[in-house]
Every structure is written in C-alpha cells, then in structure tokens.
Amino acid sequence: MKPIRFYFALVCGKLTIAVLKLFRKRATNFPGSVVLTLCPKFLKYIEKPGKIIAVTGTNGKTTVSNMLLDILEDNGYDCTNNNFGGNVDTGICAALLKDSTVTGKAKKKYCVLEIDERSAAKIYPYLEPDILIVTNLTRDSYKRNAHVEYIFSILDNNIPDKTHLILNADDLISSSLKKNNKRTTFGMQPFEGEELVDNIVRDINACPVCSAPLEYSFLRYNHIGRAKCSVCDFCSPVPDFDVTSRTLTGDGHADMTIAHGKTIEKYNVPCENTINLYNAVAVITALRVFGLEQQQLEKSFKRIQVVRSRYDITEENGRVLRCIMAKGQNPVACSHSLKIAKDTPDCAIILLWDDFYDRKETSENTAWYYDVDFEFLVNDNIRQIIVAGKRSPDLLLRLLIAGIPEEKIKTTEQEADAAALLSLESIKNIYIFFDMYEDQYKEMLKVKIKEMMKNADRSAIP
Ligand SMILES: [Zn+2]
Structure with a gap:
C-alpha cells in the first residue's frame, strides 16, 4: 500500500x-x-x-x-x-x-x-x-x-x-x-x-x-x-x-x-x-x-554521432581556434586537454580554469591545480599561455612550478581581457580550455579572436 x-x-x-x-x-x-x-x-x-x-x-x-x-x-x-x-x-x-x-x-x-x-x-x-x-x-x-x-x-x-x-x-x-x-x-x-x-x-x-x-x-x-x-x-x-x-x-x-x-x-x-x-x-x-x-x-x-559539444573548431584565414571544455576539479579530464595541445606546433593557449565560480556554497579548493599535468606544456610548441580569471595568480604559480618560462605567460583577472593579451604573430593554433562555468566567457573570446584571425597578417603564420 x-x-x-x-x-x-x-x-x-x-x-x-x-x-x-x-x-x-x-x-x-x-x-x-x-x-x-x-x-x-x-x-x-x-x-x-x-x-x-x-x-x-x-x-x-x-x-x-x-x-x-x-x-x-x-x-x-x-x-x-x-x-x-x-x-x-x-x-x-x-x-x-x-x-x-x-x-x-x-x-x-x-x-x-x-x-x-x-x-x-x-x-x-x-x-x-x-x-x-x-x-x-x-x-x-x-x-x-x-x-x-x-x-x-x-x-x-x-x-x-x-x-x-x-x-x-x-x-x-x-x-x-x-x-x-x-x-x-x-x-x-x-x-x-x-x-x-x-x-x-x-x-x-x-x-x-x-x-x-x-x-x-x-x-x-x-x-x-x-x-x-x-x-x-x-x-x-x-x-x-x-x-x-x-x-x-x-x-x-x-x-x-x-x-x-x-x-x-x-x-x-x-x-x-x-x-x-x-x-x-x-x-x-x-x-x-x-x-x-x-x-x-x-x-x-x-x-549515430558522438556529441562533440565540448570541442569546437573554427578555421579562419590560415589559423585554427579550438575550444575545449574540461570539467574543473577533474585533473584527469584537464590533463587530457593539455595532452592534446602539447604536440600542436606554434601554439597559444588561453586557460579559463578558474575555480571562482564554484564558491557559492563552500570555500574554494585549488588543490586540483597540482594534480593537473601542466608539465605537458613545457616544450617549444607552446609559445604563449594566457591565464584569465580571479584565480590567475594561483595558476601562474602552478605554471612556474611546472617549469614554464615566465616570459611565455600573461595573466589577467578579467576573462574578457584575455583576447587583448593574445598575439597572433608566429601563432598558427590557438586553444581555449574552459571550465563548464565559463562558457559565456569562452563564447565572448571566441568572437573576438575570430575577428583578430580574420584581420591578422597571413604571412606571420609559421
Ligand atoms: Zn598483493
């Protein structure tokens, strides 16, 4: 009953x-x-x-x-x-x-x-x-x-x-x-x-x-x-x-x-x-x-098709922009993303892996940054890394510990400013790695970077 x-x-x-x-x-x-x-x-x-x-x-x-x-x-x-x-x-x-x-x-x-x-x-x-x-x-x-x-x-x-x-x-x-x-x-x-x-x-x-x-x-x-x-x-x-x-x-x-x-x-x-x-x-x-x-x-x-919404590619005027979603606080998924970038030549990376948006009910915990393989990025393919968000100083520290030269890294606390820090000189491939909470910023940056790619000099592509 x-x-x-x-x-x-x-x-x-x-x-x-x-x-x-x-x-x-x-x-x-x-x-x-x-x-x-x-x-x-x-x-x-x-x-x-x-x-x-x-x-x-x-x-x-x-x-x-x-x-x-x-x-x-x-x-x-x-x-x-x-x-x-x-x-x-x-x-x-x-x-x-x-x-x-x-x-x-x-x-x-x-x-x-x-x-x-x-x-x-x-x-x-x-x-x-x-x-x-x-x-x-x-x-x-x-x-x-x-x-x-x-x-x-x-x-x-x-x-x-x-x-x-x-x-x-x-x-x-x-x-x-x-x-x-x-x-x-x-x-x-x-x-x-x-x-x-x-x-x-x-x-x-x-x-x-x-x-x-x-x-x-x-x-x-x-x-x-x-x-x-x-x-x-x-x-x-x-x-x-x-x-x-x-x-x-x-x-x-x-x-x-x-x-x-x-x-x-x-x-x-x-x-x-x-x-x-x-x-x-x-x-x-x-x-x-x-x-x-x-x-x-x-x-x-x-x-059938496997949904690729977490991965999208834009090609424009000889350059390629890839946006890849990886769940923050999940070091296995994030390391997989970095592994994709590590073998891509002439590459710039924008990181939107800020834990700030998950702070609503509990305190933040950035321990997971130390379980992600940022060491994959220590190579000559990776020419620029731009870290955007409130947590960018924490990520900067992690990147320096991984052994990435400081001159390759730029940081901003405002996600929307990341595109302005990007230089397309000598860059063919751009990645935006973003957490699920940062979809709106990813979209905003995608529009800006697409515009930059359209207007950029093709001869500066390696
Ligand atoms: Zn045993």
Missing part, C-alpha cells in the same frame, strides 16, 4: 511539468525536487521500467548513456532516460515522473539512466539496475567527493547484489567493485605506436590485498592500464571484451577489433580518442550483455 503523500507528490509533480511546459521551460531537476520534498521516498513508490541500464563512474557517463540510448532507440527500444541533464536523485525522479501515468505506473519498458556516483546511497536502495556500467573511478571534485576510495566505498556498499556489472578491466579501482556480483569486463590492449602517458596522479599504486607495490605492464594514462602485485596473486582482470587493435580511419571514426572469448568482433565506431574508445567498448559490452547482436550494433554505429 503506497502512502497518500506519494500520490499527492505525483499529482503535484505532474502539474509542475505541465506548468513548465506551458511556459516553454525545459523540465530538468525541478519536478524531481518538488516530488522529493513532498514525499522523500518517492523513488521507492514510483513504478520503474522493467529493464534498467544505468551508467556511473567519474569520466564518460554522459557520452556512454547518450550512445546507449541512441543505439537502443535505433533498434526500436523506447526508453525512459535522464539525458536532459539531472543525474542525482532529483533528476532520476524527474525522468521517471515524466514517463509515468497519473497513477504512478511506468509508461515505458526500458530505461537508460546516468547516475551520479556520490548519489548511490539515495538511489540504489529504491532502484535496482539490471545492468550497471562503471566507466572508471579517478579523483574528482575534491570538496564533494573527497578521495576516490571514499566514492568506491559508497558504490560498493550501495550497488544491489543482483545488478550485472560492466567494469573497466584496465581500471584496478572500479574493477574491484562488488566482488560477488555477476560481471563482464572490457579493456583495450596497447596499440601499435600508441603514446602511453605517465601522469602526476596515479590513484592506485599499492596492492589492495597485501599493500605491496604494483607492477604495471602498461599505463595508458593516470592509473588506467594493467598491473599485477609484486608479491601476491592480485592482478588486473582479463577483459571479456578486449580491444586488440584500432585503426583510425581519418574521418573521426576508428575500426576496432574486439576479442570476445574465441570470437573476434569488428566495429567501426564514431570516435577516435582513447577516452571515447573506452566509452564505445563499454557500450558494446553492455549491449551485448543486454542481448543485442554484433550486426545490430554495427549498423547503429553507422547512424
């Missing part, structure tokens, strides 16, 4: 969605906040779709859930989903509410949900995913998430026992989750000619069983790679879906060969960087477990 307050919350939630629609506002978390305020156990009582696939982990959640949803819909599965944005309890409630009847019954049979790792305790007791992908676990958002081991323990204590886990075999942290659950793992062997990166941060160095040092056979980035303990028999799991080769086809796609048991599967996937290849193989593994055939996946990959 469901309590009256559940039905009251349900009606109010439905009315909220209707009013938002009337004013042409997108229903994001707000209807979820309404129902949870009126009935804190709303998630327990609302009927869930019959089959739930969920995605969690530090990096790649949104890309993986969008890819899952696109492929499932392409194969005729109508799914409830929260890809409009909210991945905490309010967002999950809003998604289920939107696709429920007035009596709280689920309208759809399938469901794809992105779930914030920190919210596990509020969600999994009431919503049991049939399949849960954990993309990876690395340090991130220190103020909120503390250390990666803390997030691991939250997930380990709350993921339901019956959930089939899809785990990254190349991540020794997340692949150790819920030892007794049914699991299928994915991984990627080192590719011919692949540049493996040694980052400052490695979130696991010691064996979790006996604390002896780990020996890595390869490290792709941060702690992502394969290792074994130097003393006991703890080691990386053997991937059930193991990418044995990948060839970039030059059109933003890659041909992947995946060894699965005794069979070899081939896919052409719409992505080419390491991070998105991991995302694609996570999706393939989950959907093969779900029951889709290789041919169905292959066909769908031809029709």
Whole structure:
C-alpha cells in the first residue's frame, strides 16, 4: 500500500511539468525536487521500467548513456532516460515522473539512466539496475567527493547484489567493485605506436590485498592500464571484451577489433580518442550483455554521432581556434586537454580554469591545480599561455612550478581581457580550455579572436 503523500507528490509533480511546459521551460531537476520534498521516498513508490541500464563512474557517463540510448532507440527500444541533464536523485525522479501515468505506473519498458556516483546511497536502495556500467573511478571534485576510495566505498556498499556489472578491466579501482556480483569486463590492449602517458596522479599504486607495490605492464594514462602485485596473486582482470587493435580511419571514426572469448568482433565506431574508445567498448559490452547482436550494433554505429559539444573548431584565414571544455576539479579530464595541445606546433593557449565560480556554497579548493599535468606544456610548441580569471595568480604559480618560462605567460583577472593579451604573430593554433562555468566567457573570446584571425597578417603564420 503506497502512502497518500506519494500520490499527492505525483499529482503535484505532474502539474509542475505541465506548468513548465506551458511556459516553454525545459523540465530538468525541478519536478524531481518538488516530488522529493513532498514525499522523500518517492523513488521507492514510483513504478520503474522493467529493464534498467544505468551508467556511473567519474569520466564518460554522459557520452556512454547518450550512445546507449541512441543505439537502443535505433533498434526500436523506447526508453525512459535522464539525458536532459539531472543525474542525482532529483533528476532520476524527474525522468521517471515524466514517463509515468497519473497513477504512478511506468509508461515505458526500458530505461537508460546516468547516475551520479556520490548519489548511490539515495538511489540504489529504491532502484535496482539490471545492468550497471562503471566507466572508471579517478579523483574528482575534491570538496564533494573527497578521495576516490571514499566514492568506491559508497558504490560498493550501495550497488544491489543482483545488478550485472560492466567494469573497466584496465581500471584496478572500479574493477574491484562488488566482488560477488555477476560481471563482464572490457579493456583495450596497447596499440601499435600508441603514446602511453605517465601522469602526476596515479590513484592506485599499492596492492589492495597485501599493500605491496604494483607492477604495471602498461599505463595508458593516470592509473588506467594493467598491473599485477609484486608479491601476491592480485592482478588486473582479463577483459571479456578486449580491444586488440584500432585503426583510425581519418574521418573521426576508428575500426576496432574486439576479442570476445574465441570470437573476434569488428566495429567501426564514431570516435577516435582513447577516452571515447573506452566509452564505445563499454557500450558494446553492455549491449551485448543486454542481448543485442554484433550486426545490430554495427549498423547503429553507422547512424549515430558522438556529441562533440565540448570541442569546437573554427578555421579562419590560415589559423585554427579550438575550444575545449574540461570539467574543473577533474585533473584527469584537464590533463587530457593539455595532452592534446602539447604536440600542436606554434601554439597559444588561453586557460579559463578558474575555480571562482564554484564558491557559492563552500570555500574554494585549488588543490586540483597540482594534480593537473601542466608539465605537458613545457616544450617549444607552446609559445604563449594566457591565464584569465580571479584565480590567475594561483595558476601562474602552478605554471612556474611546472617549469614554464615566465616570459611565455600573461595573466589577467578579467576573462574578457584575455583576447587583448593574445598575439597572433608566429601563432598558427590557438586553444581555449574552459571550465563548464565559463562558457559565456569562452563564447565572448571566441568572437573576438575570430575577428583578430580574420584581420591578422597571413604571412606571420609559421
Ligand atoms: Zn598483493
């Protein structure tokens, strides 16, 4: 018997969605906040779709859930989903509410949900995913998430026992989750000619069983790679879906060969960087477990696109401007961005990685600057670095510690002034790296720099 307050919350939630629609506002978390305020156990009582696939982990959640949803819909599965944005309890409630009847019954049979790792305790007791992908676990958002081991323990204590886990075999942290659950793992062997990166941060160095040092056979980035303990028999799991080769086809796609048991599967996937290849193989593994055939996946990959909104390119009069979003306080994502720039010739960089805009509820914490590999920028390709924002003195200090010559760095506390500090003399490539809070400044700078590129002297391009 469901309590009256559940039905009251349900009606109010439905009315909220209707009013938002009337004013042409997108229903994001707000209807979820309404129902949870009126009935804190709303998630327990609302009927869930019959089959739930969920995605969690530090990096790649949104890309993986969008890819899952696109492929499932392409194969005729109508799914409830929260890809409009909210991945905490309010967002999950809003998604289920939107696709429920007035009596709280689920309208759809399938469901794809992105779930914030920190919210596990509020969600999994009431919503049991049939399949849960954990993309990876690395340090991130220190103020909120503390250390990666803390997030691991939250997930380990709350993921339901019956959930089939899809785990990254190349991540020794997340692949150790819920030892007794049914699991299928994915991984990627080192590719011919692949540049493996040694980052400052490695979130696991010691064996979790006996604390002896780990020996890595390869490290792709941060702690992502394969290792074994130097003393006991703890080691990386053997991937059930193991990418044995990948060839970039030059059109933003890659041909992947995946060894699965005794069979070899081939896919052409719409992505080419390491991070998105991991995302694609996570999706393939989950959907093969779900029951889709290789041919169905292959066909769908031809029709879907990986959203590139976090990456945009403008070419003008011989010069190239690239704007790349990386979540601040996430040193793994930020280091990836810097790695892209480090091999680009005749390059100028504008950094909009200011923590200032995240100070609303708590104090700022700039510790993450010291976990980002600014050392990648110590080379002759990088000719200018412009740091903009209130935190520019902190970033200047970090860049100097990394060993970047002071004469290459300019700083301003006003983001809008960054373009005026940029000189296009001897510069062919410009990057703007920005945090999600700084989108408006990125747009402003993009317009100004495009204008500068239009009017600049082509002969000054190296
Ligand atoms: Zn050991």
